[in-house]
Amino acid sequence: MLHQLLQTVPQVGKLEWIGLSSRSQSVIQPVKQVEVRVDTGLVGDYHSEHKPGGERQVTMFQHEHLSVVAQLLNNREVKPELLRRNLVISGINLASLKKQRFRIGDVVFEGTGDCAPCSRMERNLGEGGFQAMRGHGGLTSRVLSGGTIHIGDDVVFLGEKSDSD
Secondary structure, X not given: OHHHHHOOXXXXXXXXXXXXXXXXXXXXXXXXXXXXXXXXXXXXXXXXXXXXXXXOOEEEEEOOHHHHHHHHOOOOOOOHHHHOOOEEEEOOOHHHHEOOEEEEOOEEXXXXXXXXXXXXXXXXXXXXXXXXXXXXXXXXXXXXXXXXXXXXXXXXXXXXXXXXX
C-alpha cells in the first residue's frame, strides 16, 4: 500500500521561476526560459557547465516554502535568487519527486536528493538563514532528456525509472 501511495502523485505543479549563475559565487539572474541539456543541466549556468554528469545538475526549491523561510526569519519576503537554486516549483511536493522521474514542459528529470543549505544562506538571508533553510532546501536533480523549459510549464510526476528506460 505504501509503495502504491509513493507512486501516485496526482498534483500537477508549475514552474514559477528560473535562475542562472554565470560564474561561481555570482548573483543568480532570473530568466523566462532556458535550454536544458542531458548530463549538464541548464545552459548558461556555471554549476551545470563545470560539473557535468553529476546528481546535482539542476536544483529546485518549493515555492510554498518561500513564505515559511521568510516567517522563520521574521521577514515579509524571501526572494528566490537569494536561495541559489535554479528552479522554483509550486503546486507539487518536491519531496515526492525524490528518486523519481518527472517532467517540466518537455524535459524529463530525475530527483536525486535533498538540496541542503550551505553557509552562504547566513550571508544571503541574514543571521539564522542557514537554520531557516534546514528542511526547506529543496531538491537536486539530473536531466534525463533535454529541451527548453519556460516559466509557467507544468511539472508532472512520471514515476520510478524502469530498467527499460
